Amino acid sequence: MVNDLAYELIQELGQLNLTISVAESLTGGLVAASLTQIPGASAVFKGGIIAYRDETKQQVLKVDPALITKFTSISEPVAQCMAINIREIMNTDIGIATTGVAGPDKSEGFAPGIVFVAISIGDHNICQKLELVGDRTQIRDQSVNEIFKLTLSQVV
Secondary structure, three states: OOOHHHHHHHHHHHHHOOOEEEEEOOOOOHHHHHHHOOOOHHHOEEEEEEOOOHHHHHHOOOOOHHHHHHHOOOOHHHHHHHHHHHHHHHOOOEEEEEEEOOOOOOEOOEOOOEEEEEEEEOOEEEEEEEEOOOOHHHHHHHHHHHHHHHHHHHHO
8 A cells, every 4th residue: 555645755855856765763664665665766765774773773873872872762862863864874865764662562661652753854854752642553654654744844
């Protein structure tokens, strides 16, 4: 099933001649999968990194370990760093990131449904904290939709 928001985002980015990359944690590749289901996505989507564990966030996405120690990986500063760094690593116009707790159990003291979605476009960086409700699949799906909505709000 094609995600309508992903379709709209790919179309907008194509019209604006912008490229995008993704850094994902709790969504585990769902953002990238949703984007690449859209015909023509290769014109705007350069790639992504699934950084599910803190070591991967640090080693691959170059998230400062001090940020994770101070704020945890489920935080605005870490989500924002992921978005900024993926944009730089992939050399894209836009970097987006997701981090949070899908459940069913708490993680780092946070309840399932606590999610941070972030976007980086040039010097413009935005992060939103979400408090989602549902099971693991629903929280992950809602997170994907929310990062697409946030991104569309910044490019349209």
